[in-house]
Amino acid sequence: MKIAITGAAGQIGYALIPLLLERFKVPMELSLVDLPDKLTQLRGLEMEIEDFCYPHLKKVESGSDEATLFQGADVVIFLGAKPRGPGMERNDLITVNAATFLRQGKILAETANPHVKALVVGNPANTNALMLIRGGNYKLKNQIQALMRLDQNRAKSAMELSFGPRKEIYVFGNHSPTILVHQALPEVLEFVRKRGAEVIKARGVSSQASAAKAIVDHLEDWISKEERTYSAAIYSEKNPYGIDEDLVFSFPFSNKKGILKLPLSQEEKQMLQITEDEMKKERQIACTILFSN
Ligand code: LMR
Numbered sequence: 001m002k003i004a005i006t007g008a009a010g011q012i013g014y015a016l017i018p019l020l021l022e023r024f025k026v027p028m029e030l031s032l033v034d035l036p037d038k039l040t041q042l043r044g045l046e047m048e049i050e051d052f053c054y055p056h057l058k059k060v061e062s063g064s065d066e067a068t069l070f071q072g073a074d075v076v077i078f079l080g081a082k083p084r085g086p087g088m089e090r091n092d093l094i095t096v097n098a099a100t101f102l103r104q105g106k107i108l109a110e111t112a113n114p115h116v117k118a119l120v121v122g123n124p125a126n127t128n129a130l131m132l133i134r135g136g137n138y139k140l141k142n143q144i145q146a147l148m149r150l151d152q153n154r155a156k157s158a159m160e161l162s163f164g165p166r167k168e169i170y171v172f173g174n175h176s177p178t179i180l181v182h183q184a185l186p187e188v189l190e191f192v193r194k195r196g197a198e199v200i201k202a203r204g205v206s207s208q209a210s211a212a213k214a215i216v217d218h219l220e221d222w223i224s225k226e227e228r229t230y231s232a233a234i235y236s237e238k239n240p241y242g243i244d245e246d247l248v249f250s251f252p253f254s255n256k257k258g259i260l261k262l263p264l265s266q267e268e269k270q271m272l273q274i275t276e277d278e279m280k281k282e283r284q285i286a287c288t289i290l291f292s293n
Contacts, residue, residue: 001075002029002072002113003031003077004031004066004069004073005030006122007033007122008034009032009041009042012121015209016077017049018052019215021049024220028056029060033065067110074113075118075119075223076118076119078119080122081101081128083123095286097124099289101128102132105131106136108132109135109136124175125146125147129144129248130248146232147215147218148171150196153213154192155191158191158192169184171231172250177193177197217230218230230252230253231252239259241261244280
């Protein structure tokens with residue numbers, strides 16, 4: 001299995017790679033991608049990976065040329081996205097990242113394995129994933145997902161700490177404070193919506209180890225030969241919830257059957273509308289770059 005990772009020199013990459021190698025004990029090649037000014041750090045990471053001495057790791061390479069490093073990839077994990085800097089508005093962030101993901105979407109569609117599975121983690125993850133789909137001219141629309149598993153894990157863990165074991169818990173919509181947690185108590189919903197910001201406030205940086213764990217959980221379910229159900233932001237075409245058709249929206253998802261239809265309360269339907277509206281606005285902002293070049 002060839003796995004390419006963008007933004008690999010960052011802290012999520014550092015936490016992710018050992019977990020990937022532990023979770024997937026199959027012959028593996030790793031391709032690490034980052035910006036040209038990160039190449040020395042990337043080489044350091046490559047050295048540490050070699051020193052892990054995993055017999056199933058067949059090759060590790062690094063660089064900044066996506067076309068070379070995505071070549072034949074079975075899985076591509078997009079960690080790299082520009083974080084919000086001082087004085088930067090959220091809208092600026094959306095447009096800067098939209099340009100990157102459009103460009104990378106084209107390269108992905110041209111170079112990766114035609115059956116590639118691509119997982120977008122860098123924020124705004126859902127809209128970045130949509131731009132990746134558009135960049136590849138929709139060729140990979142059903143093979144690109146955005147990470148919602150961190151939210152699902154947060155919700156499940158919060159529920160289980162209070163009430164004991166739970167079945168799967170699903171999240172809908174955007175990876176943002178408008179997210180909807182299905183059948184959650186109001187305090188759990190509030191908890192999930194604020195958790196990312198709480199971690200940033202406490203650590204000074206966003207979640208890294210828990211994001212890495214969520215990525216391997218997501219990938220394991222996605223590539224499993226058995227049926228697995230989980231929350232994933234996927235291309236919204238023909239969804240049974242009436243959500244606009246050109247978004248990357250989180251739904252309960254089966255890796256074998258696609259979107260699952262669950263009954264929603266009236267209040268949940270209203271919340272769904274709010275998160276959908278937010279994503280439509282993000283899409284509109286992201287798409288301004290399509291017409292400004
Ligand atoms: C998280 O959910 O922890 C992050 O996506 C938050 C962020 O804005 O980095």
